[in-house]
Amino acid sequence: MNEDKKVSRKPWDGRFVEATEKMLEGFSASVHYDCRLYRQDIAGSKVHARMLARQGIIPDKDADAIDNGLSQIEEEIASGDFVWSNELEDIHMNIEQALVERIGEAGKRLHTARSRNDQVAADTRLYLREEIDRLNRLLSLLQKALLQQARAHKDLILPGYTHLQRAQPVLWPHHMLAYFEMFTRDRDRLQDCRKRVNICPLGSAALAGTGFPIDREYVAEQLGFHGITANSLDAVSDRDFIIEFLATAGIIMAHLSRLSEELIIWASAEFSFVDLPDGFCTGSSIMPQKKNPDVPELVRGKTGRVYGHLMSLLTIVKGLPLAYNRDLQEDKEALFDTVDTVCASVEIMAALVVRLVPKKKNIHRTVTQGFLTATDLADYLVKKGMPFRQAHSIVGKAVLRCISQGKDLAEMSLEDLKAFSSLIDEDIFEVLSIEGSVGTRRCPGGTAPERVTEALAKAEKKMTYE
Numbered sequence: 001m002n003e004d005k006k007v008s009r010k011p012w013d014g015r016f017v018e019a020t021e022k023m024l025e026g027f028s029a030s031v032h033y034d035c036r037l038y039r040q041d042i043a044g045s046k047v048h049a050r051m052l053a054r055q056g057i058i059p060d061k062d063a064d065a066i067d068n069g070l071s072q073i074e075e076e077i078a079s080g081d082f083v084w085s086n087e088l089e090d091i092h093m094n095i096e097q098a099l100v101e102r103i104g105e106a107g108k109r110l111h112t113a114r115s116r117n118d119q120v121a122a123d124t125r126l127y128l129r130e131e132i133d134r135l136n137r138l139l140s141l142l143q144k145a146l147l148q149q150a151r152a153h154k155d156l157i158l159p160g161y162t163h164l165q166r167a168q169p170v171l172w173p174h175h176m177l178a179y180f181e182m183f184t185r186d187r188d189r190l191q192d193c194r195k196r197v198n199i200c201p202l203g204s205a206a207l208a209g210t211g212f213p214i215d216r217e218y219v220a221e222q223l224g225f226h227g228i229t230a231n232s233l234d235a236v237s238d239r240d241f242i243i244e245f246l247a248t249a250g251i252i253m254a255h256l257s258r259l260s261e262e263l264i265i266w267a268s269a270e271f272s273f274v275d276l277p278d279g280f281c282t283g284s285s286i287m288p289q290k291k292n293p294d295v296p297e298l299v300r301g302k303t304g305r306v307y308g309h310l311m312s313l314l315t316i317v318k319g320l321p322l323a324y325n326r327d328l329q330e331d332k333e334a335l336f337d338t339v340d341t342v343c344a345s346v347e348i349m350a351a352l353v354v355r356l357v358p359k360k361k362n363i364h365r366t367v368t369q370g371f372l373t374a375t376d377l378a379d380y381l382v383k384k385g386m387p388f389r390q391a392h393s394i395v396g397k398a399v400l401r402c403i404s405q406g407k408d409l410a411e412m413s414l415e416d417l418k419a420f421s422s423l424i425d426e427d428i429f430e431v432l433s434i435e436g437s438v439g440t441r442r443c444p445g446g447t448a449p450e451r452v453t454e455a456l457a458k459a460e461k462k463m464t465y466e
C-alpha cells in the first residue's frame, strides 16, 4: 500500500491504509458550522481533564497543561486567528489536534474516557442552554413592548374580529395583552424545555459508558448542569431536547407570524389602523407611492424556515437505531439557524411594536359601523326575560332592516327599534354604544375596562422584576 497517501493528522487513522477522499472530507466536514460551539467544547474539555486528574486517571500537570493550552486556543479562536481544517472534520478534532500541536503528549491524554459522541451532545446542550436564556430575555423585551403599547392607548376601542369580519368591540390593551399571554406560554415552554436540555451526557463515552473511574457528578456540577443522563445509549443519541426547542421555537414563530399578519393588514390602505414607522419599512423600486411592511412580512416568511427545521430533525431521528449515527450531525445547522431566526425575529418585532401608532380616527369609524353591538342588543332582550335564541333572531331582523336603510343599530330611532320588541326602551342607546358594549364584558378575562386594567397591572407587575 502506498504509505505516501496516508494522512497522519487524523486521530483515528491508525486502522486506515488509504487516505480519505478529498470529496468525503468536504462532504462530511461540519467544522464550518460547529465551530460555533468552541467555547462550550473548550469548557467541557477543561472540566473533563480536571476530573481525570482528580480521579488519578491523568497526572495533575497534564491537566494543567491542557487547561493552559485550551485557554490559548480559545483566545486564538476568539481573535479569528485560528485556522480551521476540513481534514479534521469537526470542532472537536480541530481543537484536540491544535492542543496536541501546542502541548504534545499531555494533549493526547485529553480524550481518555470520552468520545466525540458524548462530547458533541454536551456541547450542544451547553450552547442551547445559553441560547434559551437569551431568547427568554428577548421575549421579555417583546412582552414589555406590548405592555407599553397597551398602556399608551388604554381607552382605545377597536373592532374585535372573527372570520376577519367585524364582531364585537374590544379594548386595544386587551388586544395587546392577548399577545402577551401567548408569549408568556412560550416562555413557560422554554423553561420546561431547558430542564431537559440541562442534563449532562458526559461519561456516556461512545455508547456504553467507560471503565475508567470517572466522576460524572463533578463534571456535571462544574458545567452547571443540574443532573446526569441515566443511560449511555440514550444519552449519545438523544436529540429530543433539540426537537423540543425547535417545536417551541416553531410556536413562537407562529405567534410572531400572527402578529405580523395583523400588522400587515392593519397597515394596508383598506384597514389603515396603524402607521408603521418609516425606519421599519421599505419602498418600491418602481412604484413611488409604496411603503411596504417588510419586517412583519419577513418574520411571517421566516416562520416557514423554522417549521422546516423542526420537520428536518423529526425526520433525521425517525429511523435511527441506537446509538450514535452520523446522521445526527445534521442536527446542528437546523438548530443554529432556528436560534438565529427566532432571536432576530423576536428582537425586531419588539422594536417595531413599541413604535406602532394607531390611527384612532380610522379605527373609531370602523367600530361604529358594522353592527358590532348586535350581540349587546340580543343580551339586552335576554336580560329583560326573552330566551336568547328568540332574541338572536329578532336582532338579526333588525340588522337586516338597518342594512336596507344604510344605518347602524345605534342610529335607529327608539320607535323603529320598539317595532322589533316592546321590551326595548330608552336605555337601549347606552347598550348600543361601543363603550357600553365593552363595559358590560366584566367576566374574568373579558374586555371591560376594569378587567383590562387589572390584567394590565398584573402583567406589569410580573414584568417589573425582569
Ligand code: ARG
Residues within 6 Å of the ligand: 030, 034, 090, 116, 117, 120, 324, 326, 328, 329, 330
Ligand atoms: N461532528 C460529529 C457530530 O456532530 C461529532 C460526533 C462524531 N462521532 C463520530 N463517531 N463520528 O455529530
